Amino acid sequence: MGLREAREYAREAVLKVADAVSGGEVVPIDTAHVSGVSYLTIGDHGVEFLKRLASLGARVSVFTTANPAAVDTGGVLEVDRRTAEAQREIIAALRALGVSVVLSCAPYEFVLVRPRTAHAWAESSAAAYINTFKDAWTDKVPGPLALLSAIAGFAPRTQLYTPEGRRPTALVRVAFKPRDPLEAGIVGALIGERLGHGVPYVSGIRLPDEASRREFAAALSTYSSIVFAVIEGATPNWAEYARAADPGERIEIEGSDVQRLLRCAGVPDAVYVGCPLADVETVLWVINEVARRGPARRPVYVSTSPAAYKLVERQARAALRLNVVILAGSCLVVSPHARRLKSIATDSAKAAFYISRLHGIRVSLCRREDCIKLAYA
Amino acid sequence: MHSSARPRARLKPLIRGRGRVAARVVRLGFPVSLLGDLDPETGRLAGVDAAGSVVALPYLRGSTVGPYVLWSAAVRGKAPLAIVAERPDLLLATACALAGIPLFQGSVTAECIRIDLETGEYERC
Numbered sequence: 001m002g003l004r005e006a007r008e009y010a011r012e013a014v015l016k017v018a019d020a021v022s023g024g025e026v027v028p029i030d031t032a033h034v035s036g037v038s039y040l041t042i043g044d045h046g047v048e049f050l051k052r053l054a055s056l057g058a059r060v061s062v063f064t065t066a067n068p069a070a071v072d073t074g075g076v077l078e079v080d081r082r083t084a085e086a087q088r089e090i091i092a093a094l095r096a097l098g099v100s101v102v103l104s105c106a107p108y109e110f111v112l113v114r115p116r117t118a119h120a121w122a123e124s125s126a127a128a129y130i131n132t133f134k135d136a137w138t139d140k141v142p143g144p145l146a147l148l149s150a151i152a153g154f155a156p157r158t159q160l161y162t163p164e165g166r167r168p169t170a171l172v173r174v175a176f177k178p179r180d181p182l183e184a185g186i187v188g189a190l191i192g193e194r195l196g197h198g199v200p201y202v203s204g205i206r207l208p209d210e211a212s213r214r215e216f217a218a219a220l221s222t223y224s225s226i227v228f229a230v231i232e233g234a235t236p237n238w239a240e241y242a243r244a245a246d247p248g249e250r251i252e253i254e255g256s257d258v259q260r261l262l263r264c265a266g267v268p269d270a271v272y273v274g275c276p277l278a279d280v281e282t283v284l285w286v287i288n289e290v291a292r293r294g295p296a297r298r299p300v301y302v303s304t305s306p307a308a309y310k311l312v313e314r315q316a317r318a319a320l321r322l323n324v325v326i327l328a329g330s331c332l333v334v335s336p337h338a339r340r341l342k343s344i345a346t347d348s349a350k351a352a353f354y355i356s357r358l359h360g361i362r363v364s365l366c367r368r369e370d371c372i373k374l375a376y377a
Numbered sequence: 378m379h380s381s382a383r384p385r386a387r388l389k390p391l392i393r394g395r396g397r398v399a400a401r402v403v404r405l406g407f408p409v410s411l412l413g414d415l416d417p418e419t420g421r422l423a424g425v426d427a428a429g430s431v432v433a434l435p436y437l438r439g440s441t442v443g444p445y446v447l448w449s450a451a452v453r454g455k456a457p458l459a460i461v462a463e464r465p466d467l468l469l470a471t472a473c474a475l476a477g478i479p480l481f482q483g484s485v486t487a488e489c490i491r492i493d494l495e496t497g498e499y500e501r502c
Contacts, residue, residue, distance in 0.1 A: 048445075
């Protein structure tokens, strides 16, 4: 089977899914983002599928990026031999398919998507981010479907690719001003928990910085099936969405709700920052905070993209002496390394959800400053 | 009773197959995750032998890695012959398309059905 046949296989598979979910309609996509890159999450079946697809000679036809892996590119995380080997096979197969293996769950950092363009992004937090903060259109596409869509060049035209499907279905009033990424994440988690699905129109909230936007999108999509919220004053074209809203539900988020979810208790084995992957500013903030206090008693893990890591590589290597471990292209959600720990403290509502479930370890949800203090407890 | 006189029912075809087959029905009253609940080596789904059967379930839950597991069962010839779901979604459709398994929307109460994999028309065996 050659390139043409492989593309035909992908086209047929995407069309079949479209027949099932969107009356056969598809939408051409500008970019794709593939999840299910870590051996921990896709296992041997996923490896086998990716290798088979690559051996057919398939290639992506749009710019396609990939999620973090089970092993970091700096070689800090320790994993067993089989995991290391399988992870290499996965990355080799993705490269052969033409995927840009950026190993980041925050590809919006360097993929500049324009409003009202269509994409097939598989990572739910990234899908929520570009829908909400760029008004770029994507559904939460299952990992293998994102890859097949990338090869085919189109995706099933589900509701979120239509103006009608993007009309707000609920009004959310936030009577609380999030001051940091943790509080922004908790507001996202609360909206997700209370609504479950649909498109919320959120008023009364101003997210203070980029890290807060990332945490909000990640938590919202972790605690619900929601991957698009219209935020008054922040989402491009928000006024148009306000006019189109057809709200069936109205809820209010108060400060007391936010305080209820904060669970910062006990002394953890380690501290974890960077879910979704931290940007350069956050990485440097952690390094500086720890440098000011001297070497930490407990490890402080920070995950970031290999691209961001390159920019701070010198500082990151030096930070190892301070017990700050920078993970490039991996994170404690998708790496089995997390299982060596019994408990962690993090400022990410998404990490708290997945790390406790996937690895069975205790997670405290604390402000970033308090996380750093706990590293010295 | 002659087969043509039997009452016929119809399931909504979402991913069509070809041909007519008679198969036993594995009815699950609860949602399953393909990752964890399906053993692709044996075809057992939630502890029941589902290889070559029509699986009827309410909906799918769990990991987006699920499609890979169903594909793996299909490659080994251990996948269900067809899946009937009350609430199919993008994940289940992706899994079936990847594995080449016909998918229908609806519910089935019979123990064994003869089904047209293209139209979804069926009758009790």
